[in-house]
Amino acid sequence: MFPDLPVAMGWLNLAFLNYPVEPSVVDERLPDALAVDTYDGDAWLSVVPFTNVAVRPKGLPRGLGFALPELNLRTYVRRTDADGGGAPGVYFYSLDADGDLGVAAARVFHHLPYYRADISLDEDGAGGVHFTSRRTHPGTRPANFDATYRPTSEPEAGLGGDPDDPLDARPGTLAEFLTERYRYYTETPGGDLRSAGIEHPRWPLATVDVDVRENQVFEANGFPDPDREGPHYYSPGVDVTATGSRRVD
Numbered sequence: 097m098f099p100d101l102p103v104a105m106g107w108l109n110l111a112f113l114n115y116p117v118e119p120s121v122v123d124e125r126l127p128d129a130l131a132v133d134t135y136d137g138d139a140w141l142s143v144v145p146f147t148n149v150a151v152r153p154k155g156l157p158r159g160l161g162f163a164l165p166e167l168n169l170r171t172y173v174r175r176t177d178a179d180g181g182g183a184p185g186v187y188f189y190s191l192d193a194d195g196d197l198g199v200a201a202a203r204v205f206h207h208l209p210y211y212r213a214d215i216s217l218d219e220d221g222a223g224g225v226h227f228t229s230r231r232t233h234p235g236t237r238p239a240n241f242d243a244t245y246r247p248t249s250e251p252e253a254g255l256g257g258d259p260d261d262p263l264d265a266r267p268g269t270l271a272e273f274l275t276e277r278y279r280y281y282t283e284t285p286g287g288d289l290r291s292a293g294i295e296h297p298r299w300p301l302a303t304v305d306v307d308v309r310e311n312q313v314f315e316a317n318g319f320p321d322p323d324r325e326g327p328h329y330y331s332p333g334v335d336v337t338a339t340g341s342r343r344v345d
Contacts, residue, residue, distance in 0.1 A: 102154035108333035109225050110146035111245040115322035122171050127283045133172040135273045144168050145227040147217050164198040165215040167229045169313050185279035189317045192229050206341040207284045239316035243308040247330040251300035263301045275299045289344040296336040304330035
């Protein structure tokens with residue numbers, strides 16, 4: 097949110113709602129410098145609701161940060177140029193957030209496709225989260241979202257070595273492919289590719305029950321609703337540091 101400064105924050109109460117799609121669905125909506133990253137032949141779209149807390153320049157006390165509840169739609173990509181070495185990362189199609197300052201700063205300084213939204217995230221006292229989002233950004237398509245998600249197992253780091261464990265997130269697994277990403281890419285209105293690094297501990301993941309009552313996020317971004325569902329995960333969250341956004345030559 098701050099120009100050229102590392103940003104510290106906490107990402108809490110996340111649901112990773114993952115959907116496999118044909119690679120062509122994603123490929124036609126990417127900058128030329130990025131290629132679809134696939135797993136077992138599938139590209140993936142993920143809807144991720146969460147609350148972003150204590151957002152602040154790195155080094156400032158946590159209490160000086162601000163909250164930014166958020167809902168994003170993302171896919172998984174690699175660089176196509178030789179210098180990039182195929183570096184994997186995340187590409188965001190939209191990020192809806194509840195906070196005028198955070199949305200404005202992210203759009204101006206980081207060229208991220210943030211949109212103003214009214215978001216409510218309520219915990220029910222028994223581990224469940226009711227998350228609603230209604231996009232209010234002027235001149236944009238509706239992107240309402242309403243879901244309840246509840247973890248059904250204890251969060252774990254996913255390194256137990258059991259290939260039948262749906263939370264196995266060792267290198268080469270689907271859970272690792274979908275969650276352990278340490279770079280994001282974005283494109284400016286002028287067509288420049290930009291990138292930022294992300295640092296955080298490995299995600300503690302849990303299985304999750306999800307009830308999605310409304311989801312306009314795919315339609316708002318020009319995608320048909322996926323006809324398949326992949327594994328969904330819950331995480332209580334991690335602390336995160338993001339580098340400043342840099343132009344990729």
